[in-house]
Amino acid sequence: MITTSVRYARWNGADRPFDVVETGVPRTPGPGEALVRVDLATVCGSDVHTVSGARPSPVPGVLGHEQVGTVVAVGEPAPRLLDGTPVETGARVVWSVTASCGDCDRCARDLPQKCRRLTKYGHQELRPERPLTGGFASHCLLVPGTTIVEVPEEIPDVVAAPASCATATVAAALRAARDLRGARVLITGAGMLGVTAVAMAAHQGAHVVAVDPHQDRRDRALRFGAAEATEKPTGEFDVAIELSGAHQAVTTCLDTLAVGGIAVLAGSVFPGPAIPVEPELLVRGLHTITGVHNYRPDDLQTAVDFLAAHHRDHPFAELVHGRYGLDQLDAAFTAARAGEAARQAVTP
CATH class of the missing domain: 3.90.180.10 (Medium-chain alcohol dehydrogenases, catalytic domain)
Incomplete structure (x- = not known):
């Protein structure tokens, strides 16, 4: 042999x-x-x-x-x-x-x-x-x-x-968020996944607000297409995508959803403290909360296609x-x- x-x-x-x-x-x-x-x-x-x-x-x-x-x-x-x-x-x-x-x-x-x-x-x-x-x-x-x-x-x-991993996971998260054209999108965490999500969401026509406690990461999010980068978001969001894994960021995503808003949670991949959810707000707000873990085959193709088309833009x-x-x-x-x-x- x-x-x-x-x-x-x-x-x-x-x-x-x-x-x-x-x-x-x-x-x-x-x-x-x-x-x-x-x-x-x-x-x-x-x-x-x-x-x-x-x-x-x-x-x-x-x-x-x-x-x-x-x-x-x-x-x-x-x-x-x-x-x-x-x-x-x-x-x-x-x-x-x-x-x-x-x-x-x-x-x-x-x-x-x-x-x-x-x-x-x-x-x-x-x-x-x-x-x-x-x-x-x-x-x-x-x-x-x-x-x-x-x-x-x-x-x-x-x-x-x-x-x-990172780019395909983001592709899966944005797929779960549905149509982002014209949407006001919150992205918590401006690490590798976060800035990738900023770029992909912005190219889909979203107004993207990135949240991160570190100034250098917020500055980086702006270079990847964020319309705003802040420590504490204001206003409501049609879509909130959590990519940091921080439990407070999960709460921020849930608390800032507009009526009909979608929260996509992808950062919490190891055990942490429980997050309280107010059922009445969920019901009256017509909110959707969904988790993303791993990704489907098409998401990897989406990731490669996006990088091929836009890796020079950011x-x-x-x-x-x-x-x-x-x-x-x-x-x-x-x-x-x-x-x-x-x-x-x-x-x-």
Whole structure:
């Protein structure tokens, strides 16, 4: 059997250093699989929460779920891109955080992102015989049920990598918000997701108000198309999108909804304090509160299409700093925790 030499960063538990492991994997993937060389990955906020112990994840594991890479081998039959064409070697691609079975009751209800037999890249327990399950590795093995989207060459790696999580999650949140043309939209949090949401909502014709406690982030939101950026919003909003994970921000979103308003909650991805909801205001205001977690296949295509069309309109590339190797992953997380940039780049 011909093997490919690969390396991956093994996560050993909260606040413990990563170990870089070298091993070999079969050169020919299985049916419907693709072996992808990871060209660049980014450290997502949820990775930081996992490493700090705030977010549970199997130990040991291979973290990382925002990345862009090049296909080096495909199985027989080959997997297909979202548009239906076969995946070919040499293709530059991003892939979904999740892989779904397509057969369970949730998949049948068009909820593949919450599949009963979900595989989630960067969140799986490490199996030494199949270790390539996350982006912090030289390669990733894409399994059947993964959404794969080809990336145009004009999108830089640092812009393309976050599409697999941040940009696609924002696409899902805006889809849940429905028609934004002419809407007054509140976005809480001006990190990577927040400024991406600002840009995408503004390009859909919304009047966007960004809220963040940090002046530098508010200034950044203005560069991404926010009409206003403030610490405390005033007035009512047709749509409120919560992307910070702060419980007070959730309350702000619910308290500022106009009649018929929609609150989309996507930032609260680990346990926190309960938020009181006044049922009468919900009923009389005809309010809708919806949650977004993971995303559907089309959202990844929407993310790539948006970046292809608009990445030059806003400083997306400036959101990503650093060029850390796998053996420097601990330093990358130190920089990420320090908030030196919205994302830190890892080049396996």
